[in-house]
Amino acid sequence: MEKLSSAYAWGKNKDGELSVGTSKDVFLPHAVRGMKNKQIVYVASGGQHSACIDTEGQLYVCGSYLHGKLGIENLTTVSLVTFTLVKALQGKKVKQVACGDYHTLCLLEDGSVYTWGGTLHKKLGHRSNASRGSNRPGVVSNLQNKRIIYVDCGDFHSVALGSDGKLYTWGGGGASFNNGQCGHGHTNDLEEPTLVSGLKHKEIVQVSCGGYHTLALSRNNELFSFGRGLYGECGFGEFLNTSSPKLITFTWSKKSKEDAGEICQISAGGHHSLVLTTSGAVYSFGFASHGQLGLRSTTNYCEPQLITDIRHKGVKSIAAGWNHSLLLTSRGDVWACGYGFYGQLGLGDDESRTSFVHVSSLEDKNIQSIHAGDNHSWVIINLQDPIKENYTPPSPLPDDLSMSSISNISKIEPSIANPSFMPESEFEITIVYSDILYCHRFVSYTLKEASLEIGKARAEEYVHEMYVMENGLQCHRIQEDDQILEIKDNGSEELTCQGGKCLFTCALVFDPTKNIPALEVMKNEKFNDVTVTKQSFQLTVDDTETMLSEWARFFVAKVGNFCKQNPVFFELRPSGFCCST
Numbered sequence: 001m002e003k004l005s006s007a008y009a010w011g012k013n014k015d016g017e018l019s020v021g022t023s024k025d026v027f028l029p030h031a032v033r034g035m036k037n038k039q040i041v042y043v044a045s046g047g048q049h050s051a052c053i054d055t056e057g058q059l060y061v062c063g064s065y066l067h068g069k070l071g072i073e074n075l076t077t078v079s080l081v082t083f084t085l086v087k088a089l090q091g092k093k094v095k096q097v098a099c100g101d102y103h104t105l106c107l108l109e110d111g112s113v114y115t116w117g118g119t120l121h122k123k124l125g126h127r128s129n130a131s132r133g134s135n136r137p138g139v140v141s142n143l144q145n146k147r148i149i150y151v152d153c154g155d156f157h158s159v160a161l162g163s164d165g166k167l168y169t170w171g172g173g174g175a176s177f178n179n180g181q182c183g184h185g186h187t188n189d190l191e192e193p194t195l196v197s198g199l200k201h202k203e204i205v206q207v208s209c210g211g212y213h214t215l216a217l218s219r220n221n222e223l224f225s226f227g228r229g230l231y232g233e234c235g236f237g238e239f240l241n242t243s244s245p246k247l248i249t250f251t252w253s254k255k256s257k258e259d260a261g262e263i264c265q266i267s268a269g270g271h272h273s274l275v276l277t278t279s280g281a282v283y284s285f286g287f288a289s290h291g292q293l294g295l296r297s298t299t300n301y302c303e304p305q306l307i308t309d310i311r312h313k314g315v316k317s318i319a320a321g322w323n324h325s326l327l328l329t330s331r332g333d334v335w336a337c338g339y340g341f342y343g344q345l346g347l348g349d350d351e352s353r354t355s356f357v358h359v360s361s362l363e364d365k366n367i368q369s370i371h372a373g374d375n376h377s378w379v380i381i382n383l384q385d386p387i388k389e390n391y392t393p394p395s396p397l398p399d400d401l402s403m404s405s406i407s408n409i410s411k412i413e414p415s416i417a418n419p420s421f422m423p424e425s426e427f428e429i430t431i432v433y434s435d436i437l438y439c440h441r442f443v444s445y446t447l448k449e450a451s452l453e454i455g456k457a458r459a460e461e462y463v464h465e466m467y468v469m470e471n472g473l474q475c476h477r478i479q480e481d482d483q484i485l486e487i488k489d490n491g492s493e494e495l496t497c498q499g500g501k502c503l504f505t506c507a508l509v510f511d512p513t514k515n516i517p518a519l520e521v522m523k524n525e526k527f528n529d530v531t532v533t534k535q536s537f538q539l540t541v542d543d544t545e546t547m548l549s550e551w552a553r554f555f556v557a558k559v560g561n562f563c564k565q566n567p568v569f570f571e572l573r574p575s576g577f578c579c580s581t
Contacts, residue, residue, distance in 0.1 A: 006381055007379065009377065009378045010029045013026050016064075018030065018050070039054060046373065049070060066102075068118070070135070071117075094106050115137070140160075142192045148163075153209050157170070157182050160193055166200065184196065184244075204218055215273055224245040225246055232286045234286075235303060237249065261277040269323070270374070282307045282310060282311075290323045291338050293305065294338075321372030321376070324338030328367060332367045335358055355468075357464060427535075429571055435575055444570075445503070445567040459559050463508070475508075476507060
């Protein structure tokens with residue numbers, strides 16, 4: 001049985017920043033190493049390094065040592081590929097940590113703030129001290145009496161939030177990178193933490209730093225932004241930078257009541273932003289070149305846009321990376337979209353996605369929290385309760401749509417078609433024309449053992465995209481057909497795939513009258529069922545036949561490469577589409 005870790009990570013790992021014991025990129029969630037028998041409670045990561053905190057309040061780091069950002073002196077290697085204790089803070093209780101590209105901040109339980117790493121652009125918040133060096137954590141003395149409760153940082157700027165709602169920022173980015181992300185009405189770098197005067201009459205309760213912009217949420221449900229806005233990441237309605245806080249307007253009145261509500265979480269990414277409300281609605285704005293806004297497009301937006309795909313998923317947490325986004329639902333499912341070149345989406349490949357896709361390889365793990373670094377992702381699991389009982393994969397359907405019409409799928413017998421004689425680029429469908437209203441479609445497929453996880457992810461992605469391609473798709477179900485009951489050493493029972501070679505059945509129910517364009521179903525009186533088998537080259541005889549068979553053709557394109565043999569397709573189709581008997 002797999003030994004569970006309290007954290008899993010995936011994505012870019014050139015410098016060992018995922019703490020998985022190697023420096024190779026990771027395309028599926030991988031158990032974190034170096035924290036044996038320790039429960040991780042907090043994790044943060046920048047561009048090339050990461051940090052975590054355990055239940056004892058001890059701080060651990062991994063990744064690139066460049067600029068001294070690991071806070072460990074006298075290292076003989078250029079990077080650490082597993083989490084290593086920061087001995088300079090041993091004995092102190094660390095509450096929270098934040099990682100930029102070149103520096104690190106941490107907050108202690110007593111409210112003091114320590115920083116270390118690169119000193120360029122004054123982002124450490126204290127004057128350089130040659131005797132101490134930037135690789136040793138140093139206290140930010142200017143914040144000692146401010147009762148700080150939260151810290152964060154971007155590439156070249158840092159922020160600290162006081163218990164009284166006052167916000168302090170410092171650093172900047174110099175002539176090239178200071179876009180006003182410190183919020184002081186100018187673009188000059190600041191060496192010491194300075195109160196953001198434009199928000200001094202607001203009680204700030206949350207703050208989040210992007211690469212070069214900052215979001216701040218007030219007690220009165222007002223969201224402010226400042227910094228780089230050329231991609232719309234500041235969300236105030238213009239593609240412009242702003243060095244002073246500007247209010248972001250949400251047009252709640254234009255949305256249904258269920259999409260309104262108080263803002264409960266904000267997350268600033270590289271050049272985009274995410275906002276979560278108490279109703280579970282998620283809004284995004286900013287840079288969208290890789291689909292990181294989750295809006296099924298690559299169009300940049302300078303105002304908040306409701307992500308309709310996941311409005312009924314019960315989202316409870318959001319995380320914005322440099323060019324990707326993560327969601328965690330109340331079911332404990334993780335969804336990802338955006339840039340995928342380094343595997344940061346956790347879907348087993350390097351493709352980008354413009355809509356949120358379920359990270360199915362996490363399966364039944366009891367996810368407590370999510371985090372998005374620059375080009376990598378993390379989840380934390382509670383080791384005391386690591387597995388969700390009676391787990392079922394999520395559906396891309398709205399939660400209130402019934403699936404009773406396909407609650408009991410019959411297994412497709414291999415005798416329907418013999419894929420072993422079919423060329424790899426071709427397929428066939430057995431179609432039964434019957435006196436029914438909907439098309440009931442089934443595909444039976446066996447995934448290769450080496451491609452099991454990515455194949456399962458692709459199948460779920462296939463279904464998700466089918467809802468967009470065909471407006472008439474009503475509901476679906478995917479089930480494993482060759483599970484066996486395995487008795488574990490501790491006496492527990494678990495359904496597993498024999499030999500890792502799983503046979504699956506995917507069922508789709510499609511209403512052709514709701515297709516765009518709509519397909520007319522003719523009523524045939526006294527019709528007897530007719531069964532025909534059609535080869536793929538016979539499925540393009542006319543426009544109607546082409547549209548009716550697109551589901552099979554798309555499955556082959558999406559999942560076919562990960563199948564051990566050609567998928568078997570079967571469809572119950574309304575008799576009105578039958579041309580001859």
